Amino acid sequence: MKKSWFIIPLLLLSGCTQQNPTKVDVEMFNAVGDSLGKIKLTEQASGLKLDVNLKGLSPGVHAIHIHECGKCKPPEFISAGNHYNPESKEHGLLHPKGAHAGDLPNLIVEDDGSVKAEIMAPNVTLKDGKKSLYTKKGTSIVIDEGKDDGMTQPSGDSGKRIACGEITKGKK
Structure with missing residues (x-):
């Protein structure tokens, strides 16, 4: 009978702690x-891994970025805001002063419009903190029509936004 008194408080305590998910589908x-299609985000020791599995894009090289707002209002996706940049850095993975946290390597889309890629985003997390993608305004992933040149301010001269997905807790 005494054992059950120990189990109940442990069960109650475990239900009170709510952590951010370590995996999210966008x-x-x-x-x-x-x-x-979907981009699967998975928390890793070295940052966030993005497993990209998409179809229906135009062939070629496309920029992909994490944006500062969790809204994807078509057709232009301006609602996604600017690149996610919690540390006020310059744009571009090639910039000597460091990149926006939301700057990512370009995607290469096959001739059939599909892309499967694994990308690391070392400057963001799904955990709580300054670099968390779970902000009050939310965050999103945006794909542009052209490639990111890695330097041009503020967004890499990558053309118009052609795809968007909102990053939200609990979508696995």
Whole structure:
């Protein structure tokens, strides 16, 4: 009978601690609202891993960035705001002063419009803190029509936004 008194407080305490998920799926949509597939975000020791699995993009090289607002209003996705930049850095993975936290390597889309890639985002996290993607305004992932040149301010001269997905807790 005494053992049950120890179990109940432990169960109550475990239900009170709420942690951010360490894995999240982000569904990506084009400008007309068609689903292009998902990008799976997974917390790693070295940052956030993005497993990209998309179809329906135009072939070629496309910029991909994490943006500062969790809204993806088509067709232009301006609602996603600017690149996620909690440390007020300059744009571009090639910039000598460091990049926005949301700057990512370009995607290479195959001739059939598909892309499968694994990208690391070392300057962001799903955990609490300054670099967390779970902000009051939310965050999103945006794909642009062209490649990011890695230097041009403020967004790499990568053209218009063609796809967007909101990063939200609990979408696995």
